[in-house]
Amino acid sequence: MKRYAEAVLSVLIPVVISGCLDEHVKTTVSADGSSERTISIKTSAKSLPNGAFPVAIDSTWTVDWKETGEKDTKYEYTARKKFQTPDELSREYAALGDTGVIGLRVSLEKRFEWFYTYLDYREVYTMRNPFTNVPVTDYLTKDEIARYVRGDKSDSLDKKVKLWDSRNDFEELFRPILAEAEHRNDPALPASLLKDKKEDLFGRVIEADSLNKKADEHHADAKKKETSSVEGTVRFFIKMFKEVLGTTHVSGYDTVFMQSWDAMDRKKKPHPDSWSSSVQMPGLLTETNSNVVEGNTITWKFGANQIHVGLYEMHATSRVTNVWAFVVTGIAGLLLVLLAILAAFRRRHGRAISSSPVRRGL
């Protein structure tokens, strides 16, 4: 059992490959609605994983590579671009399309409200899960999803997310095998048997995974390496099939399993491990959903695991004072006072004329 457990760990790997990369984004918003966005990523090689970053880098961006002098991350990639209007920034990210691993929407809205102009900044990250057989809502409530996305790292939530991930992985492997069984229509291993025993199989995988983790905590990395091969995992699954299904007619299923494994592997794409996004807003910051605020700079930090479960939304609102609006309103008020004085004067003058002896005809 221990051996199975060690092997199964390599099956239930994270559904997405993280390159242990951090993406730092800094957006500086000006009072006139223009903005400058700087994206920096530290990497070990002087190249970015293809399609890993939702950055519409074209000739309009100023790209720069520099050496950091650090051991693990030798290079720092920086891309910078200025956007003259709020719409320009929104359009840049709206044009990204839905093909990348990471979905990103950025919007900046300017609301004129006479005395103040309000600037609403919104940025939404999401990771497009390549394995969508089981929706996350089967395992987490909406409230739990929201909590997890906002960074709640409680064990119970973490377990539920991992279970959902495991379930999705399991479905990716199980469904082709079920399809193969239906195709073969072999009475020794009928599809109906697989369907009946599906939950038992999944239970065994989870049990093995749990045991494996415990073992992993007490053993060095060498042990892990020894058992993390694909072949080991295939052997585990085949043996588990035999035990749970009570049949030895599983020949050829190892090939199906390998193909499913490869298909799963192809779906996984590299992406940053974590993000740090800072926005510097003009004027007075009135609203944000971040808990890290320094002056007018708001920072959000989140990991791939969070956006893997749901949308990570960042927003901030600030207001910029329109001094001229105060001046115009003041002048209008003053004018009103002057008019009132003038009207009073005219009334008094009128009375004086009408009550004069000449006006009375004497």
Add this chain to the structure above:
Amino acid sequence: MKECQKIEPLLYLYRDGELSARERSMVLEHTRTCPRCHEILNQLLSMDAALAPLRESVPEFSEDAVLVDETMDRIAGASVKAVEREQTVSLMDEILRWLRPALSFAVLATTSLLVIQQSRDATKLADLENRLRTHGDAAVSAELFTNSEARRLFDIASREQKKETSPFSSLRSATVAGDPMNLIGSGILGLFQHNSGLFEEFARRYPDLSKITLENGIDENEKKILATEGKAFMKEFEQLLREGEK
């Protein structure tokens, strides 16, 4: 006397010849008996007789034609100006009639808007400040470092301690013992040397810790800093390493 009051206005009309025969006889009869009214009538008649030649003579305007024309022009000009002034005044009245309510409405509306904006934003600011006060510190711990940063920190800590076992165990024992110096002495300085950004981040958050100089021993003040900021630092550091270990 009552008779006098009744007759006196008739004296002027008598002089002007505008009384009926009956009224004329009344006036004459009264003036015969009333010396005061008689005197008035005499004065009126003598004044009228004195002015009679002047009334009959016609003034010669030919010599002062220019003066007359100028005067007439001035009178005409004054009349036009008076009309214009009257028109201007009525136009101003018209403008004032619309401008005053319009301005009143504009000023009232903008003032109301300002009050609404201020109260709305004040509420939002209070909520934000309250949230930052209650959750800000915890959030900073959770969000200051990314997952990979925590992992990197864990790796560096492991290397620094040159042990195969998790650095977390020794760090935990240092924390439990309540003496952050155990950790500082056992590799955290090396950790900071390898990661200047990390030190800057911690130094920014725990500014008093940088006041401690290990070379000359620890004085009372430094002990106090260690007991407060040192413990808080250790708690956060421990949490980060725990994240990294995961």
